[in-house]
Amino acid sequence: MRLAIKEALKGKANTYPNPRVGAIVVMDGEIISTGYHKRYGAPHAELMAIKKINNDISGATLFVTLEPCLHYGKTNPCTEIINPKIFSKVVIGSRDPNKDAAGGMEKLLQKGISVEGPICENECRKINKRFFTYYEKKRPYVILKIALTLDGFIAEKNGTSKWITNAKSRKSVHTLRANCDAILVGNRTIEYDNPSLTSHGVGKDPKIILFSQNNIDTKTKKVYEHNPIVLNKGENNLDPKKNVDEILKHLYSKSIQTLLVEGGGITISHFLKADCFDELHVYYAPKLLGKGLSFFHGKNSLEQNMGLTLKKVEKFDNDIKLTYYKK
């Protein structure tokens, strides 16, 4: 299964919004074929592996990181191409959380193929965190991104935030945007910064979502060229958890699998206070302000364990990016 995971990882971010999947065909203890899902719309891993083998064999085992699908999408169901004359057993790494595609395991059993698993489930799930979060928690996978001075400010007192980080750091943000379905900002960010919120040509542009306290006129701003979704906070609804739940419910219904929250402080703090996010990306630039707009508008103590694990550290010249995963 570990080899199948290695295969799956070859799909990189190209399979999105599909999961990354890898498959291995084993016969008499030997690997006779491998395959992976290359990109969204391309054949699934199972087909990639199966089409390479000789149809005369029998008693083979198929290892696949995700339960073979049962639905007609861009391709035919994988369960259809798994021939019981060839395969006596299928070993899966994780069950499919997408109800439309799930049920493959039962279908294979009906066809007389024995099914084992899930094995190496944690590892198999880890390679598709966004996909599992979306289908299991019925909300987008949430990434909070913030750029700070060393003393923790997101902007000068007057709102000026151009630029805290350097060009290389900002380029990495464009890449991050290209790998998310939607980007959420508050209306103050639009007012102060008038950002385009695009990937600046690095990849596809995320859908823009405005989280608006009141219906101020921001229609002259750049984001309006990209037909944003405007979500108004309920007038009396100052409960971060409620606000966040409503936003995420709405975006789930719009098939937004990954949401990037880019600020400002009020919007980010909503997600932090609601304790509803999956990753926190923090950039630091070697600057100090002393006074400025703050990042987190809540009140915590040092004893509070936020459950953050430092997963990645990236250096962009004199800037640094820290990527934390939420437990």
Add this chain to the structure above:
Amino acid sequence: MRLAIKEALKGKANTYPNPRVGAIVVMDGEIISTGYHKRYGAPHAELMAIKKINNDISGATLFVTLEPCLHYGKTNPCTEIINPKIFSKVVIGSRDPNKDAAGGMEKLLQKGISVEGPICENECRKINKRFFTYYEKKRPYVILKIALTLDGFIAEKNGTSKWITNAKSRKSVHTLRANCDAILVGNRTIEYDNPSLTSHGVGKDPKIILFSQNNIDTKTKKVYEHNPIVLNKGENNLDPKKNVDEILKHLYSKSIQTLLVEGGGITISHFLKADCFDELHVYYAPKLLGKGLSFFHGKNSLEQNMGLTLKKVEKFDNDIKLTYYKK
């Protein structure tokens, strides 16, 4: 000379407060001997290299990263052991900034040995930054160290700062302390935290310096077990530059080659505002406070270039340490 630098680096932090020095003897284009200064009090690099060679040779060249010394300290002057019958040339990497030891170049010329250099001067100076700063700027080399939450606070509003960082981070601070001659803190840090400010057994303990606004009674605190130097700010002297200059002048006279400033915010801000420091060490722990004691008590703009270069990034589990050098 690059090989001599490599030799010098073998001395690590053990030569302190002496500089790290490496020496290479070359004869007819071939390296016939190498040496380095191993630790404070041990023979200098020149002697280490020379004692390995055959005294019958002549016309050799000695490469040494620092001008050979001319003074009687723990060892005899290096210029004495460089025999003109053996050496026709000495190539130096940097001149000695310590007036008590300098003048070796002239002495060698008097002995009829030709002298070249400094060559690779920047590289040779870089391996002894503290040493050059102390003798040339006539002040200690200043390292500012601060531990912060992700949103840039050094403590909760009530002063609680135990603990922001984890045990591994704190252990690295103990090592840092063991490699500094003195450690400076403000009296609020003593009042709030009552720290011991020792190296906790990792190495030698730095001399403790208290930077005190007023003569409050802190004699019951742990640092008083270590006979600290107390420097009172002048009553009407609120000029950070003046305060810092006075502190550093005093510590220079006490032969403090490296000063570690550990806080709190007021003390660190004095050095930041005075723009008088050589390194800034920032620890971040994955915590948020929202409200707390701030790190920098000044007022800068984003356009202000602090001239900080990110030199080192260290991960201590979920904490991170950033080391910046001041240009």
